[in-house]
Amino acid sequence: MTLPTAWAQGPVEHDQKPRQLATQIAAIEANAKLVQERIGVTSGVDFNFTPESVKWLDGFIERTRTGVTNPAGLTQVLGSYFGEAIRKQYNCTWMLGGSLECEAGFFVHPFNKVAKQLANGSEDSIYSLYENIPVLLAKHRDESAATKKQ
Numbered sequence: 001m002t003l004p005t006a007w008a009q010g011p012v013e014h015d016q017k018p019r020q021l022a023t024q025i026a027a028i029e030a031n032a033k034l035v036q037e038r039i040g041v042t043s044g045v046d047f048n049f050t051p052e053s054v055k056w057l058d059g060f061i062e063r064t065r066t067g068v069t070n071p072a073g074l075t076q077v078l079g080s081y082f083g084e085a086i087r088k089q090y091n092c093t094w095m096l097g098g099s100l101e102c103e104a105g106f107f108v109h110p111f112n113k114v115a116k117q118l119a120n121g122s123e124d125s126i127y128s129l130y131e132n133i134p135v136l137l138a139k140h141r142d143e144s145a146a147t148k149k150q
Contacts, residue, residue, distance in 0.1 A: 042055050058125055079111035
């Protein structure tokens with residue numbers, strides 16, 4: 001008896017996921033450190049993943065977004081710092097693909113948010129998302145509790 005192809009390959013793919021995630025997290029940490037070293041030093045703000053640093057980064061995006069020649073690269077670097085600030089503040093976990101899970105079923109997408117602010121401006125503010133995570137988490141909890149009651 002042979003296993004279906006998807007089953008036969010499943011364990012191999014599963015074994016690769018922890019390595020892929022570890023590689024991804026290492027890249028995120030390196031990018032976040034780059035932001036600390038390059039931007040943090042000149043900002044005059046404590047760039048140790050503080051709310052003030054996220055607010056400053058939001059302003060930096062606004063000040064520079066129209067002149068960005070490599071938005072994908074900047075998204076990766078700034079999104080890494082933004083994601084690490086969220087992870088540390090709200091006790092989230094990195095997921096494969098660059099999302100953060102802050103609680104079962106509640107995900108934040110820091111790279112997407114940085115890309116949106118670069119494209120759309122302050123209407124997609126990273127700082128606004130950062131500040132509103134507690135409200136969004138509470139709403140998620142309420143919705144989850146209501147679903148369980150049904």
